[in-house]
Amino acid sequence: MEITEVRIRLLDGRRDRLRAYATITLRGVFVVRDLRIIEGQRGIFVAMPSRRLADRCPRCSGKNHLRANFCNECGAKLQAGRALRDQTGRLRLHCDVAHPVNREARTKLEECVLARYYEELELKRRGQYMPPEDDAFEFEEGDYEYE
Numbered sequence: 001m002e003i004t005e006v007r008i009r010l011l012d013g014r015r016d017r018l019r020a021y022a023t024i025t026l027r028g029v030f031v032v033r034d035l036r037i038i039e040g041q042r043g044i045f046v047a048m049p050s051r052r053l054a055d056r057c058p059r060c061s062g063k064n065h066l067r068a069n070f071c072n073e074c075g076a077k078l079q080a081g082r083a084l085r086d087q088t089g090r091l092r093l094h095c096d097v098a099h100p101v102n103r104e105a106r107t108k109l110e111e112c113v114l115a116r117y118y119e120e121l122e123l124k125r126r127g128q129y130m131p132p133e134d135d136a137f138e139f140e141e142g143d144y145e146y147e
Contacts (some may be wrong), residue, residue, distance in 0.1 A: 007132040008114040050094040
C-alpha cells in the first residue's frame with residue numbers, strides 16, 4: 001500500500017474528541033476521505049470512514065437509523081433495541097466504508113496520517129497552517145492508468 005498524499009483538516013473549538021479529518025491518496029489514483037483523527041482514552045488514533053447503520057420500518061419499509069424511536073416516513077413507533085451488539089457488548093450503530101485488511105496496513109496508514117497530523121499541528125502553532133481544499137483534485141485527460 002503506497003500512500004502518496006495525506007491532507008489534514010484540523011478542527012478548532014470542538015468539545016468532543018474529534019481533532020481532525022484526513023484524506024489520503026493511494027498510489028496517486030485512489031482517494032479515501034473522511035478518516036477521523038480522534039483523541040481516545042489511550043491516545044490519538046485514526047478512525048476509518050463509516051456510515052450509520054439503518055433498518056426498515058415494518059409498516060412502510062422506510063429506512064431509519066437504529067436509534068430512531070419513530071419512522072421517518074410514516075411516523076410509526078419502532079421497536080426499541082433493534083441494534084446488534086459487538087463482542088464487547090457495545091451497540092453496532094456504524095460500519096466502516098473502507099478499512100485496512102490487516103494489522104500491518106493499519107499501522108502504516110495510521111503512522112502516515114498521524115505524522116502529517118503532527119506536522120500540521122506544528123504549522124498551526126507557528127501560524128502557518130492553511131486548511132486544504134478537499135475538492136481541489138485536478139485530473140487531466142490521460143492521467144488514469146489501468147493495469
